[in-house]
Amino acid sequence: MALDNAKSNGFKFVGTRPDRPDGVDKVTGRAKFGADMTAPGMLHGAILRSPHAHARINKIDTSAAEAMKGVKAVVTRKDFATDVHFESGLNGETWNVLENVMAGEKVLYDGHALAAVAATSALIARDAIKLVRVDYDLLDHVTDVDKAMEKDAPVIREGAADKSVPDGFHPNVVRYHESGHGDVDEGFSKADLVIEDSFKTEATHQGYIEPHACLGSLGNDGKGDLWCTTQGHWYAQKMCAALLNLETSQLRVTASEIGGGFGGKTTVFIEPVALALSRKANKPVKIVMSRSEVFRSTGPTSSTSMDVKIGMKKDGTITAASGVFRLQGGAFPGAPAEFTAMCAFAPYALENVRQIGYDVMANRPKQAAYRAPGSPMAAFAVESVIDDLCKALGLDPIEVRLKNASHKGTKASFGPRFEDIGLIETLEAAKAHDHYSTPLKDGQGRGISCGFWFNHGGETAVSLALSEDGTAQISVGTPDIGGSRASMALMAAEELGIPYEHIRCTIADTATLGYNEISHGSRVTYASGLATIKAAKDVVHKLCKRAAQKWDIPEDAVKWEDGCAVPSGANAGDFDPLPLHKITANMGATGGPIVGHFEATPEGAGVSFATHIVDAEVDHATGKTKIVRYTVVQDAGKAIHPTYVEGQYQGGAAQGIGWALNEEYIYGDDGRLQNAGFLDYRIPLASDLPMIDTVIVEVANPGHPYGVRGVGETSICPPLAAIANAVSAAAGIRMKQLPMSPPRIVAALKSLKDG
Amino acid sequence: MNNIHVRTKVNGDEVDFLCDPRETLLDCLRDKLHLTGSKEGCGTGDCGACSVVLEGRLVCACLVLGVEVEGQTVDTVEGIAQGQDLHPLQEKFIKYAALQCGICTPGILMATKNLLERNPNPTETEVRYWLAGNLCRCTGYDKIIRAIMDTAADMREAG
Amino acid sequence: MKYHSPDSFHAAAEISANAPGSTRFLAGGTDVLVQLRSDIFTPDNLIDIKNIEGAKAINRSANGDWNIGAAVSGAEMNENEELKSEWPGIVEAVDLIGSTQIQGRATLVGNLCNGSPAADTVPALIAADASVAVQSPNGERIMKVADVPRSPGKTNFQKGDVVKNVIVPAKKNKSSDAYLRFIPRTEMDIAVVGCGVWLQLSADGFIVSARISLGAVAPTVFKVDSAADILIGKQLDDDTLHKLAATASAACNPITDRRGTVEYRTHIAGVLAERTAKIAYQRAGV
Structure with missing residues (x-):
């Protein structure tokens, strides 16, 4: 085996611009997105959402909805796992997700879900949800980041702050980050000019055109299937299992084609609800969000309030920089204040720099990642x-x-x-x-x-199988949001030496591959790409072995060149190049199917x-x-x-x-x-x-x-x-x-x- | 239930369905005729993902009721290709990578095809304004516009 | 919800007057369907007027007045070159509503009947001194467009009234109209402020008659006579334009909402009055 680990030039396929493999499906309307799936006997779900920014739930009366003709199931928080517990900061993220998916004692923002119905048609479900009666006690609310930190601000949730937060802050300040190096005061004193200013940004939504949609099927045997539009179906599998008290492996999740995500489809919203309804009705349940639900209840990014101070010499040298970044992330911990702080001055080589980030809760939807959060x-x-x-x-x-x-x-x-x-x-x-x-x-x-x-790198698993006719199929676990199947096929073509068109890349379901982290952190072409290359190298290794067997020479006397096994040098023997398709043609008889795979958590993003x-x-x-x-x-x-x-x-x-x-x-x-x-x-x-x-x-x-x-x-x-x-x-x-x-x-x- | 029987012609085929008067043409295309190529991005006529052609006119299928299309002709993305031959726009969209996620693509193709039938030689500005009701969040529209301008030029040349 | 498709305006008026529960008329559906889908309002009776003879017609009366049927879409108006050349402001106002797709459906009458203070066509219609022909179970009457709006979302039509068509007067010599609106993007938004202007000039270019109307700066679209008066006997010199802007701004009584603030809307009303008047003046002079 003589394989270069790194390759910097001389690419044959990488860097070219072929048509994407899913192109025809997507220009003909054939591609199946989240809302495009149906199942026999399928019901339609609808979700009741709070019109209030902050309120205690005294009572939810679902009797009228249940009595409506065509309604097959109604769920509230009591239909979800009871053994998920609240913890501070991000330690309690599973509880945070559960609380966001279905409100418990309080509704925390306009749009917070608190009940759901499944019925024989989407119209009946929508009509039925209006019959659910909720008795609320309204509470004071706050939506602005600076106001949420003030002394008299309404408390979203006592005890949500983790240990990073210094004493003396409002309970809405739930996480704190501080980093840097050097002495900023000394740095500022060396500057010819110091400018300090304050800035604010409003929350924005990822704005993907495809609303969240899913089709869930779950029996009382604890076995289920879920089809959904998501950036990470293994995460959906893990989280839905936790929220419904299922064994993770008993729930198979298939990612649909995804109509945009940008970070906003990295968590679950309606998926556990569809499964809970399905379990209760014993029928598949489809839920599709309306656009208004998408805006009120998913996404958005954090709103911010920031102070930045930078000192500069007359020649343009920055002598010091400091910043305070306050991020409002909705009614749960998780605003990426540490990322904001850490990215702030990263482009510059600074001797003196200090950055502080605050993660602040307010009565808004739980923030979700948005492109470089x-x-x-x-x-x-x-x-x-x-x-x-x-x-x-x-x-x-x-x-x-x-x-x-x-x-x-x-x-x-x-x-x-x-x-x-x-x-x-x-x-x-x-x-x-x-x-x-x-x-x-x-x-x-x-x-x-x-x-x-x-x-980002992240957990990644890829499998690459050859077919008898010398073509290849790659199974990756990272949903393709912007053409990544083309990139995977290009990288596999480069390694295998067979045409790009002879490779089909599929997004595998959770039952087919090991855990794959979400398509986030710009990781797909890097991590799934790296895994595809390594899986292809694994295949090449196996192909060389078959050639070695056939030629009856040592394995390391065979190398792979332009899609063929060839002797690695004059001493290895004189054999004609053996193309890939000739090896696969009778692979059943020469040792069985040829499949390569790679699993790792690459960290060199x-x-x-x-x-x-x-x-x-x-x-x-x-x-x-x-x-x-x-x-x-x-x-x-x-x-x-x-x-x-x-x-x-x-x-x-x-x-x-x-x-x-x-x-x-x-x-x-x-x-x-x-x-x-x-x-x-x-x-x-x-x-x-x-x-x-x-x-x-x-x-x-x-x-x-x-x-x-x-x-x-x-x-x-x-x-x-x-x-x-x-x-x-x-x-x-x-x-x-x-x-x-x-x-x-x-x-x-x-x-x-x-x- | 007071469902209404509707007979219509979709992509040249005579079809019929039963619908509640509240159901939109988009609901009927997707749920009753299983033509899921038209997408619902907003349900309020703001995104254009459900663009179809009704009696020759570009409309949002989410803003037409199913009962309104009795006796009318509807064209959807599923009818753009002729047999196995893609329309030049479809080919160019693939070639130019004028789609990333692809959810807006059916609507944009329907809108653009309708534009080129009316105006085979549009300016870039005319294309951009014609498509103002077709939101795309992935591409920044650049490659979409380039694909359309190039297709229009090719189609003019081909006569 | 019951769907009706009557074959005459009289039958439509009868259904509207007598059907149990609430009623709405359906023409282009670009407001009605949004309200339906968003669960804002679902009527008990939906009366589709598109299949009524004449509802989709644009024609002229013997005296030259334009009759634009209640179900005529924006796109159909925009394709009528004669209408466009006589009343460019009205056609521009229609054309500004929503996207190409919306244009394929949205109607002038629907825009009026929706009762929105931000409706694009209403300032243009008021500036044009347009009227509507209204059918009720008891007969037909003519009503000035300016008399239609009552309050946000409400009109002065009575139960049983159905609008048959809009009547726009024949173009007068050396006159023209214009409509501008301000929106944050280039398309698709609802007017933050809208302004319609109609002017008639003397042979030597002085304004002899004027009507100005503003949208989205008060509970209803309204006519600003004080601003129109400033123009009479004038050409559009800088001083006149400044006074026009100040008067238009002074006439505003807007609210702060997700589309603009009181201060901003008041300011923009002046800017638009100036810019719209310039276009109408230039057109009238041709």
């Missing part, structure tokens, strides 16, 4: 201050970032030393890009920003950086912003399928544009969500956006055989800041709150005029 907000605050420093000191924003950029060997703001990273390369590419040197028109402003995300350039135009009379040009420069490590890498860059930028300009959760004084629909949530439309240019930088990740880094999340880290810098330049005033909606811009311009 926590990082975009940090970049907004930090890169806005850097922009102001550059302006005040008359420095070029890219030069200043280059001067301070993290590189290989830098001690990161959050602790470890960076390995090979591509920040400087993205900045150099941005500087050299035609966009950066094109003159602006009147009324336009240009902004740039860097962004950082960790990326490789962090990633991006630099974005954006031009914006602001109508000073109305405060309306138009994005006129946008360029994404990002390090992909190695782009397996460059078209889909570009797609990730463009998608992240577009979501960032929405977040920066218009998207926000708007709560009324009554604590109810005012804009639970696409009409008033305002995600970007085709007519809102320009083309989004992309530059793929490739600085190989040493933790992956081909150098891959995840690309999905980093693309949303710089946009908020880059757009804020562009809009602030165009408006002539620093915008410190997101979204920079027209009323906020007009108000800021008025305050400037009024002095």
Whole structure:
């Protein structure tokens, strides 16, 4: 066996742009998404949700609903596991999920589920749920992060704070993070200019177009099947089993095609409810969320309140940086305050840096991951201050970032030393890009920003089986959200040396593979890719062995080249190359099926950086912003399928544009969500956006055989800041709150005029 | 139950179904005719994932009642390809990676096909505004627009 | 919910007047179905008027007035080049409602009957001095569009009334209209403020007659005579435009909601009055 572990050039398939394997299914309407599955005898479920932000539940009367014709089951919290216990912080995450799936003693936010029915039609289920009577005692509520930390704020849940929280904080502060190095006070004293400012961002929703949907079937024997749209079906299996008191292996979960997730489909909402209803009715139950339910009860990201202080010398050297990041994550612990804090200053090589994060609870839905959770907000605050420093000191924003950029060997703001990273390369590419040197028109402003995300590895299992005709089938466990099956097939083709078209990649169900962590952390192309490569190498090893047997030479005298077993050298013997299909043709007789597999928790994900350039135009009379040009420069490590890498860059930028300009959760004084629909949530439309240019930088990740880094999340880290810098330049005033909606811009311009 | 019998023509085929007057055309296509290519992203006409063509007019199937299509013709994404031949738009969408998750794709294809039948030579701006009611959260629209412009050019050339 | 599909407006009016429980008319359905699906309102009787003869027709009376049937969709209006050239503001207002898909269904009459203070076509119709022909079980009458809105979501129609068509007067010499609205995105949103302007000019370009109407800045769409008066006898010089903006803003009585604040809406009303008047003036001069 003579196999290189790492490969950096000479790729035959990797880096090409073939059609995706599921393309035809998706352009013909054949692909089956969450809501597209049916089962014989299927019932339809509907969920009752709280209209109140915070209330004690005195009584739930389901008798009228149960009596309605066509209703087959009604469930409330008592129909779920009773042995899941409350613990502080994230130690009690299973209880937190249960409490979120079905309220116990209190409803904690507008949209909190508290009962569900299953009936013979979706209309009957919807009608029946209106007959469930709930007696509430209303409680005071709080939805704003700063207000939730104030002394007299209503307490969401006593005892939710874990040990990390210092004494003296409100019980709504449930987790605390502090990190950094050096002496920031001394650093600030060496600066020629120190700017300190405060920023706020509103919660945004992942906004996937496919609402949550599932079809569950569970018998009183404890055996069940679940079909659902999810980023992680093993997690769904584990969590549903825990919430329903089942043995994990008795529940088989199949992931449907997924209509977008962006982090929002990394947990369970309706899945345990469908199974509970199914168990009670002894029939399959389908639940599909309405769009309003999606907004009120799933997602969103955290809202934030942040203070950032940075000191700079006249030459652009940053002498010190500090930040305080308060994240509101809904009525449960889990706001990614530590990620926000750790990402904040990661792009810069700093001698003195300190960051603090607070995880704060409020009467809002439990936050869910959203594309690089926590990082975009940090970049907004930090890169806005850097922009102001550059302006005040008359420095070029890219030069200043280059001067301070993290590189290989830098001690990161959050602790470890960076390995090979591509920040400087993205900045150099941005500087050299035609966009950066094109003159602006009147009324336009240009902004740039860097962004950082960790990326993730995680538990991964892949299996690769050969067929007699010499084709291959890969089973992976990470749902394909944006074309990953194409990437897997490309990597397998590279190793096996057979055409891309001869490989089919399938997302296996939970009964077919070992545990796979969720498709999150930009881990799929990295981790499932690495596992696919290793599984293919395993297959190649077995193929070489069969050839060795046939030729009657030692195993290590055979190597694999261009899809064929060949003698490894002149001494090995003189045999014609033996192609893969000739080995598989009679594999039954030469030792049985040839299957490769790989299971591990790879940890070399490789962090990633991006630099974005954006031009914006602001109508000073109305405060309306138009994005006129946008360029994404990002390090992909190695782009397996460059078209889909570009797609990730463009998608992240577009979501960032929405977040920066218009998207926000708007709560009324009554604590109810005012804009639970696409009409008033305002995600970007085709007519809102320009083309989004992309530059793929490739600085190989040493933790992956081909150098891959995840690309999905980093693309949303710089946009908020880059757009804020562009809009602030165009408006002539620093915008410190997101979204920079027209009323906020007009108000800021008025305050400037009024002095 | 006061279900109503509705006879209609879907993708050229005469079909009929029974529906409650509250059920939408989208409910009927998906649940009664098992044409699940049209997707429900919002149910309120804001996302366009359920776009179908009713009597030649692009509409959201979620904003049409099943009972309204009595005697009318409905075209859905399932009818775009002719036999095994994909429509040029379908081919270009795959080639350009104009879809990531694919949930908005049926609606966008229906809307775009309808546009090109009316205007074979649209500008980029016209395409973007025509598609303003078709939300895509994955792509930032860039590759969708490029795929459409290229298809339109090809189709004009092919006459 | 019972579905009715009457074959005459009189029959529709009879059902509306006599059917037990609540009733709603269905034309384009872009409001009714949203309310149904969102569990905001489900009527006991849904009366589909699309199959009534003439409901989908656009035609002209002998005196040149336009009659736009109650079930005519926005797209159908937009495809009528003659209507578009005489009343570009009305057609633009229709065209701004929702997406291409919504345009295939949404109607002028539905927009009016929905009673929203933010309805796009209502300011344009009021500026055009349009009327509606209303059928009731007892007969038919004509009502000014300006008299239709009562309060948010409510109109001055009576039980049993059904609108047959909108009547837009024939275009007068050297006159034109325009409609602008402000929304945060480029499409799809509900108007934060809407403004309709109609102007008639003298041969030498002075404004001799004007109507201005504002939407989304008060409980109903309303006509702003004080702003129109400012324009009479004027050309659109800067001073006149500033006064126009200030007067339009002063006439506002908006609320703060998820779409805008009191301050913002008041400010934008002035900006739009200015911008809309400029377009109408330019068109009227041609």
